[in-house]
Amino acid sequence: MLRIKSDQKQRVTLTVNDKTVSGFAQPRLLLTDFLRHELGLYGTHVGCEHGVCGACTIIIDDVATRSCLRYAVQCDGMKLRTVEGLEDVDGTLNALQKAFNENGALQCGFCTAGILMSATKFLQENPKPNRDEVRDMLSGHICRCTGYEQIVRAILQASGQ
Amino acid sequence: MLETETAERWIGARYPRKEDAALLTGNARFIDDLEPVAGIRHSAILRSDHAHACIVSIDTSKAAALPGVHGVVTGAAVADTIAPIPSAVRVPIKFYPIAIDKVRYVGEPVAVVVAEDRYIAEDAIELIDVVYEPLSATADPKIAMSENALLLHDDVGSNVVHHRTFRYGDPEAAFERADRVVKLDWRYPRYSSTPMETYGLIANFERQPDRYTLWSNFQGPFILHALMTGALGVPGNRLRLITAPHSGGSFGIKQAMFPYMVLLAACSRVLGCPVKWIEDRLEHLTGSSTAADRADSVEAAFAEDGELLGLKFDNVVNVGAFVRAPEPASVYRMHSASNGCYRVKNIAVENRLVVTNTTPIGLNRGYGGPQFYYALERVMEAGAKELGVDPAEIRRRNFIQPDEFPYKAPAGATYDSGDYEAGLNQAMELAAYDDLKAARENARSDGKLFGIGMAAGIEPSGSNMAYVTLAQTPEERAKAGGRSGGLGTATVSVDPSGSVTVKTVSTPAGQGHQTVAAQVVADALGLRPDQVDVITEVDTLTSAWSLASGNYANRFSSVVIGAVADAADKVAKKIKLIAAENLEVAPEDVELVGGNAQVVGVPEKALPVRRVAAQTHWHPAGLPDQMEPGLFETTIMNPEMLDAPDEQDRVASAVTFGYVFDLAAVEIDRKTGEIEIVKYVSVHDVGNVLNEIVVEGQIYGGFAHGLGGALLEELVYDAGANPQSGTFADYLCITAPEVPELTIGHFNTPSPHNTLGAKGMGDGSSMLAPIAIANAAADALGTFDIELPLTLNKNWAAANGLPYARAGSAKAKVGGGPREADNFEGGLTGDGSVELSAPPEEVWKLLLDPDTLAAVVPGCEELNQVGEDSFTAEVTIGVAGIKGVYSAEINLRDKIDAQSLRLVGKASGALGFGQGEGNVTLEAAGDSRTRLNYSYRANVGGKVAAVGQRMLGTVTKLLIGQFFRGFDRRLKSSGAGQTSRKGFFGRLFGGRDA
């Protein structure tokens, strides 16, 4: 087994939004800190750092994951998708982002990236969800601004309903 | 294309927000995303894990020696660098942003470590050795007020740090003349809107000239700038505050970060480097700010026909360990509107502010509103019950009538406009009130607990900075000099390229200020909102700001937007003048439409607005006579009604008064205590709606906060004032599945107090939902003696006629002096018994054998006998994923051979501390077996209590179970004649084999 000293930095290389990027991380560096402060991907936010609020959710190897509960070194070689990679190829807002805008599904926007990433994965697995399924999915996220109703509407709209 | 892209008037349109695109794509920048200055170091704050203690010593040497640590700053160094932060009440309390020689609440800063990165800084705070001498502590204001309570601030001479009484009309006569008097006593819980983004700041002190610069997500009010300069000892222009472009929610909470701004500014000065601090969630839930919890009572005098004759409020505010500015404002924000929506003229108010060993309070959504309406709107409901009239009817009977506006309230507020009965009627209709009542009858006849409740309230917006001075007597105010006003500022400028930029200095945290300001300016200049850029952040060196600047008290749509409209009008006027000269028509004949300045009725005679505006820069000589070149208009709006309080303590506290009427129907399950909200209707008068998406968002958001306060959210303290809600798994925010369907109704009575007719809004149901739901629950349960939040166990107890375990109320011990470890009431209690495989004498012997104990105490690394009946130990225990080493001292008392003993002990470590005692009795259980009975109580504090509370009970039981299983195994293997000495392998595995 490879042993790394606790204060020794090692190179971590991963694919983020289809681009190969790399940086250095001590074994205990959280993935959130690595993404934000090492790679400069500030779109992923940290609301609690203990796995409850969902703000830090990103997609790792096709699974919606709380990045505050991962170490960067655990993700070496993996494929990540973050909010920075959501726009359509032509650089315009994708259907989900547009629906958030049109329905007023965000206010301060701090929780939004995490919710967008969860909702993206959710809609891939359940393209025509009903209201209660959407509300249920959202139970893994805390939003203090919106009261959730407009988020539910936006996700339903993005699903074409 | 959205229909609104072709709208003729942008204000009032459902225009999607300008802010969103950056936020939806990860391009928006918040405070933790900024590196505004080179060489930033990172900090972590060591916080007190004692609720009340003297600091005997602080040893920072190990922390300072850790590689990567730049320096450690303690209270002593801070006190050498800055002065105490001034307060709004004149009491002899020295408020520093860090503990100096005493800690007064868990979470109070004790030292700051500055290091290369946050990880190292956090390692280092665990190496700081603080010796505390604990004092008795309480989180309960009623206990803190009592005669023999230990004082938090000796120089004050009392824990009641502010006390004033007020009379309007003739309350005594009103109560005399009343047919019925209704009285309620209650506790209002402590909760917080906990923005998703915590506090964050970067502080930089520069020499030559001495200047502090602070980048932060502070929300204002910028009147606090004056307090910060006071503490830092610099003139205003040497404290530069800059806010981040985006802020992740605030709800009032980010007002209270100013002590941290002062603290980190001091650290930057002491250590000579820029310092960054991003608060973590545990810090936020224990050390930032919260709404006030209260221990109040209210009395209402009614005539037989339901007329409300008089009110008496007795308010006891738990202000926390310090009176942090702008407190005691929370109890004065609603004061001048103490009559609520009603015509009652006779009002008595008594306000007491009490310091306790809890986090200091501050602004929070609805600021003082939920607590006020919890009094007024419950006593109205109780009055209706008492008089046997419908709760809707008793409100109708007392509402201020539409033709009475502007209405001068007895305590000084001037209500601008309203129609309270119309709102009530609309709610009744939307709720199908008669059907609901029928449903209630049906449910009740089936034995179900079904209730309906309502609440009506006005929403004061755009505060008068002077209302806080009600905390002083008229004489004190006269001496201090006048205070009044609530200036709103805005700048509209057009640059040489003809692009329009608006500056609002309004520090939004998600309220859509950019969008709404752009709509207003677009209308004035004949542009589209996307052609108008809006800058909302503040830089106190370059922005046009004033004391009231910032984002609070719903001031954007009641005051700031008026300033934006005025500035835009001035710019429009100038553009029209120039265009008129170029088009050779009178200025009145020019209109700004579709990006053009055109002649009314002759659209082909037109010039692009951009070109006309640019002329003010490019060709000043060609401007109309007397016109100043350039195009920058700054407006300062001072709502003229915001005067100083008069000698009778009457003050116009706010500019606009919106209105909310909420109705809730609930069903409570007698078996589980589960409460279901069957129906919720909320009707709003926000004056003219500026942007429907934004208004709707505020209504839903406010409702969710109110719901949280009603059902789930509480910052719990135990009897020893240890906070128990340090994570989002303990402090339960409302999530999507808990939000019931909300039916919204609108009507509007435009405000005459700004050109747009808009009123402040944003508190909304955050103030009324707790009350409407409490009223519905009271109706369901048949008692007003309930307490928020309406958690399952409380509802279940009330539904089954059982006594209600009240939060934190407790059997806390009152009295001075350090608490004796063997004489206290513990928060954690339990008992049990086990049967052991040896006779009592054998058990007794083994129980007192240090080697045995070392082997079977779970996690025991080391155990030493230091006196006949005294032991010390090092134990590793993990709770809720945080594992720590604790040093323990254990004493055996009251030993009766082979029968019973008492253990008294305490333990402490970097993650917290505990003290407790246990009783053990042995009795023979035949066949050389023993029944051992035990009971214990313990108090646990510090991080481990705050984040692991929900697990502590279980972990304790688990550890006890492990102990006895190990112990019994040991009994069996030792047998009567065997030695208790253990071999090497036994020692190695003995402690962990349970």
Ligand code: FES
């Ligand atoms: S920051 Fe990861 S769940 Fe809250």
Ligand code: FES
């Ligand atoms: S939009 Fe602010 S927390 Fe969700």
